[in-house]
């Protein structure tokens with residue numbers, strides 16, 4: 190089974206519990222205005238634009254397809270800057286067996302693996318294949334980092350084979366969600382409720398974007414919702430940072446620290462230790 194991978198971080202302490210291999214899959218079903226990894230959103234259309242800015246000769250076109258030479262690349266990311274398709278010439282195809290081997294070769298150092306993106310669940314077949322093979326040969330746990338926009342069939346398949354989910358909620362108000370991401374939050378909230386009733390919803394993440402989704406009422410609503418659904422899911426409050434952002438949101442300032450503390454205090458009143466600060 191073939192997967193499309195943007196990058197693999199062999200040791201990550203921010204993508205779920207413990208030390209995890211984080212596997213970022215290419216492609217997304219949202220288009221968030223404040224996306225920090227915009228080059229993971231879409232598949233490459235082989236337009237060749239990035240080729241012109243690579244001073245190292247690391248990019249070429251072969252049979253109409255962009256070709257990336259990792260050995261020549263110096264990581265300047267000029268190619269990502271000029272790509273207007275929200276893609277990258279650097280993502281690659283990998284067979285699931287090859288990824289399983291990389292994971293198992295690193296097993297001794299790891300607590301588990303996390304699939305992220307992009308929206309990794311768009312490649313559910315690949316994830317399920319990798320996770321089943323890894324679990325046959327190790328005790329590593331598997332987590333999914335998702336935007337929550339998952340169809341019912343894929344969600345049920347993932348629930349039956351992984352150990353946890355981390356889910357972003359971008360906005361509670363549907364119009365705000367549509368504005369920030371391009372899609373409705375109806376499925377996201379439905380999946381949040383469904384996952385919260387399993388023992389698999391490790392964490393919900395909420396990025397505060399000033400003037401868009403940061404009213405105290407909205408964030409408190411989410412905290413109350415989580416509190417009423419179960420007694421274990423954490424809510425991680427993340428201040429907006431313009432780092433990596435490609436849309437006009439890159440001109441917004443860092444989220445106001447005082448406002449952040451005020452909102453955090455409000456959700457702490459609801460969730461206590463399950464309210465998590467992200468500095």
Ligand code: SF4
Nearest residue numbers: 233236237239272278
């Ligand atoms: S990565 Fe972007 S700029 Fe480069 S060929 Fe693909 S679509 Fe074009």
Ligand code: SF4
Nearest residue numbers: 243262263265266268
């Ligand atoms: S990041 Fe690598 S491939 Fe992209 S422009 Fe720089 S040297 Fe070329």
